[in-house]
Amino acid sequence: SVQHSSSYSLITHIEQLPGDDRLTLALLLCRIHLKGVPSEPSLDQEFQFFLRGKEGVTTADRAAPIEGLTQEQVDAVLRLSTRMPTFKGLMKKIDEMPEFGAWLQQGTPEQAVPRLWQEEKPLTAVQTSMYQLLVIQAFRPDRVIAAGHLFVSTVLGENFTQSAERELDLADIVETEISAGVPVLLCSVPGFDASSRVDDLAAEKSKQIASIAIGSAEGFNQADSVINVAVRSGRWVLLKNVHLAPHWLVQLEKKLHSLQPHANFRLFLTMEINPKLPVNLLRAGRIFVVEPPPGIRANLLRTFSTVPASRMMKAPSERARLYFLLAWFHAIVQERLRYVPLGWAKYYEFNESDLRVACDTLDTWIEATAMGRTNLPPEKVPWDALVTLLSQSIYGGKIDNDFDQRLLLSFLSKLFTPRSFETDFALVANLDGSSRHITMPDGTRRDHFLHWIENLADRQTPSWLGLPNNAEKVLLTTRGTDLVSKLLKMQQLEDEDELAYSSEDSTRLDTPADGAVDGRPAWMRTLHNSATAWLDLLPKNLQTLRRTVENIKDPLYRYFEREVNSGARLLRDVIHDLEDVVAICQGEKKQTNYHRSMLSDLVKGILPGSWRRYTVPRGCTVIQWVTDFSQRVKQLQTVSQLVSQGGAKEIKTMAVWLGGLLNPEAYVTATRQCIAQANSWSLEELILDVTITDSNEANVDECSFGVIGLKLQGAQCRNNQLLLTSTIMMDLPVTLLRWTRASPGTEVARQGKLSLPVYLNSTRTELLFTVDLNIAPGQDHHSFYERGVAVLTSTALN
Numbered sequence: 001s002v003q004h005s006s007s008y009s010l011i012t013h014i015e016q017l018p019g020d021d022r023l024t025l026a027l028l029l030c031r032i033h034l035k036g037v038p039s040e041p042s043l044d045q046e047f048q049f050f051l052r053g054k055e056g057v058t059t060a061d062r063a064a065p066i067e068g069l070t071q072e073q074v075d076a077v078l079r080l081s082t083r084m085p086t087f088k089g090l091m092k093k094i095d096e097m098p099e100f101g102a103w104l105q106q107g108t109p110e111q112a113v114p115r116l117w118q119e120e121k122p123l124t125a126v127q128t129s130m131y132q133l134l135v136i137q138a139f140r141p142d143r144v145i146a147a148g149h150l151f152v153s154t155v156l157g158e159n160f161t162q163s164a165e166r167e168l169d170l171a172d173i174v175e176t177e178i179s180a181g182v183p184v185l186l187c188s189v190p191g192f193d194a195s196s197r198v199d200d201l202a203a204e205k206s207k208q209i210a211s212i213a214i215g216s217a218e219g220f221n222q223a224d225s226v227i228n229v230a231v232r233s234g235r236w237v238l239l240k241n242v243h244l245a246p247h248w249l250v251q252l253e254k255k256l257h258s259l260q261p262h263a264n265f266r267l268f269l270t271m272e273i274n275p276k277l278p279v280n281l282l283r284a285g286r287i288f289v290v291e292p293p294p295g296i297r298a299n300l301l302r303t304f305s306t307v308p309a310s311r312m313m314k315a316p317s318e319r320a321r322l323y324f325l326l327a328w329f330h331a332i333v334q335e336r337l338r339y340v341p342l343g344w345a346k347y348y349e350f351n352e353s354d355l356r357v358a359c360d361t362l363d364t365w366i367e368a369t370a371m372g373r374t375n376l377p378p379e380k381v382p383w384d385a386l387v388t389l390l391s392q393s394i395y396g397g398k399i400d401n402d403f404d405q406r407l408l409l410s411f412l413s414k415l416f417t418p419r420s421f422e423t424d425f426a427l428v429a430n431l432d433g434s435s436r437h438i439t440m441p442d443g444t445r446r447d448h449f450l451h452w453i454e455n456l457a458d459r460q461t462p463s464w465l466g467l468p469n470n471a472e473k474v475l476l477t478t479r480g481t482d483l484v485s486k487l488l489k490m491q492q493l494e495d496e497d498e499l500a501y502s503s504e505d506s507t508r509l510d511t512p513a514d515g516a517v518d519g520r521p522a523w524m525r526t527l528h529n530s531a532t533a534w535l536d537l538l539p540k541n542l543q544t545l546r547r548t549v550e551n552i553k554d555p556l557y558r559y560f561e562r563e564v565n566s567g568a569r570l571l572r573d574v575i576h577d578l579e580d581v582v583a584i585c586q587g588e589k590k591q592t593n594y595h596r597s598m599l600s601d602l603v604k605g606i607l608p609g610s611w612r613r614y615t616v617p618r619g620c621t622v623i624q625w626v627t628d629f630s631q632r633v634k635q636l637q638t639v640s641q642l643v644s645q646g647g648a649k650e651i652k653t654m655a656v657w658l659g660g661l662l663n664p665e666a667y668v669t670a671t672r673q674c675i676a677q678a679n680s681w682s683l684e685e686l687i688l689d690v691t692i693t694d695s696n697e698a699n700v701d702e703c704s705f706g707v708i709g710l711k712l713q714g715a716q717c718r719n720n721q722l723l724l725t726s727t728i729m730m731d732l733p734v735t736l737l738r739w740t741r742a743s744p745g746t747e748v749a750r751q752g753k754l755s756l757p758v759y760l761n762s763t764r765t766e767l768l769f770t771v772d773l774n775i776a777p778g779q780d781h782h783s784f785y786e787r788g789v790a791v792l793t794s795t796a797l798n
Helices: 002-011 019-035 044-052 071-083 090-095 100-104 125-139 141-156 158-165 170-177 195-204 217-233 246-258 279-284 296-306 319-339 352-370 383-394 402-415 446-454 471-489 522-537 555-585 593-603 622-646 664-679 744-750 781-787
Strands: 184-188 209-213 236-240 266-272 286-290 426-428 686-692 704-708 711-718 721-731 735-741 754-759 767-775 790-792
Touching: 019 141, 019 471, 044 125, 044 471, 044 522, 071 090, 071 125, 125 141, 141 158, 141 471, 170 195, 170 286, 184 195, 195 209, 195 236, 195 266, 209 217, 217 236, 217 246, 246 279, 296 319, 296 352, 296 446, 319 352, 319 402, 319 446, 319 471, 352 383, 383 402, 402 781, 522 555, 522 593, 522 622, 555 593, 555 622, 555 664, 664 686, 664 735, 664 767, 686 767, 711 781, 721 781, 754 781
Parallel strands: 184 266, 184 286, 209 236, 236 266, 721 767, 754 790
Antiparallel strands: 686 735, 704 735, 711 721, 711 790, 754 767
């Protein structure tokens, strides 16, 4: 069909999108394609469930546990079986399927999804693939991306996805598909320089090329003059890092319109993906997104191709081995960025400039120490100076998280040591949990190291980076959640029903929903249903606390009074806004500019700015937020009831869901003030002692405060001791926060403990406080650092 041909044409130019966004576009194309094919169902109900399936579900609705399933999977079963008629017998089908448990543990479950749905009549391949996607979303959210690709292949054909993943033939595109007046834009992720691709291409085609780095006034003048000459002569021009000068790019774009270039002229622009780039230039040019190949092997090869062989092989002979250590360290540091926030708490721009400065530093110190000698004993290498400069200035200068700094220093201390010259020195110890080590390659020549690197496999497991192997599962689950969030944002306010083929064709396999004949646009019907569900979910009111002369003296009461007042105001405003939305959708109220903005946000799943009054993850959807906010209000209702029944003293014994507070840091401060006031101690004298109990019922004494809902990521806790584990996350029982007065023996007792960060949520952007915990005998502190072990107060919003 014409529609299929146009979408195929679009996908062949999909190099304009980063890898993570290609599936988003492909799924949108699938929806458009299905609307135009009478022999296929539109699957609108299934798509809406895929996007909004978690809407209006709280922990109060939870079903009884099912053996072999996590609570999240049980909740997904409940949602799927109650909202999708095709899956109403889901529970029974799982019970009758003995092989279901084995399927859940498969590496690629999307390849053999069991039929857990009912078939009243034979399904098309597209319908089957859609139901498989919903099953995967429910039971294996880490495989949603893979199942999404299979769905796209079923709808649009195998060739469609293969063409999107093919390796670009830049030489052919530049010569045959691009005219002289069209700039070639090579966009890359921060920290990766794509200019080498252009240099290699120019060398391959024997083209003269002029390269200019943009960023200074001289660079602009030089670029203008070089372009003027090259336009007439037919040479190539490469302008590097043009994202540093977005205003100048506007002038460049205007200039390109007025040129009459030589047929062989080509203009290449390298840049980082940046929102400030002028839109007209992006439209005028041909965009390529250049991403560095993943894996330690590719990273090491990139480093070895960057550093000249002559430089690496200079005397003393130990220099090449030190260069290999630096290259390995650089690879580890960069590859862990793929696993943010587990690899690092945030994305740092570790790039080739850091490597270049590190190489210069290495040369300077080696030459100063060797003083012309051909050999340098390992113990004479200035290890401390190198570790300090790399950890404090070169790489560490970009780090603003104390725990990431500790991790960086841990890697440097392990690698940059005299032991690295021993033949059995382990670069990675206990690989994949076994006793196998990745040892330092033998030899002192660059050729030896290069040969060792080339023999590595293309992809390595996360354990090569010090991470648990299930880090890949965490990463893929996050990408699946991001996919749904992006698809929601692409929901437009324009009426989808305006597409003539969407519902008027009577030959479709499915019939339009009853609501399709009520005259309202599709987005309005969907939003009306959502707003009604959200109103049902939210408590109707929140009783504020009654202040008395006695109550106000209690720091904990003062904290909860502010918390309840803030919650009550936000609840009132949210309910008022949602009631307005319902009235607008029913045609009973006219829209204002405020309402238009809010409707635009809500229909795309974006949290309105007026509701964002406490810290939530940046990518949090409004569906997640409403469900979570209803739980927060219920906790505050409990606080209100306790105070009205027994006074402020009742709050002290209540186990608090820390991640469900609007301002959790202030709660911890209030508990500290409470103990200081009760004992007439100074706040500075108090230190936090944390005990993780083994039960959900813990006795809280006068100096302790109970906290629930904490999650331990990357480790487990038994008998108040930490152990490394293969499980991604562990729910902690009641955790006791106890403030004790510092004494001379306190510091000694804390020396053997492991300091862990407590983050607000799994994005790890908000550090609340730190806790010191014991580690089990035989466990290594460095392993906990590398695993990214941390405590999270909530995972409900990501």
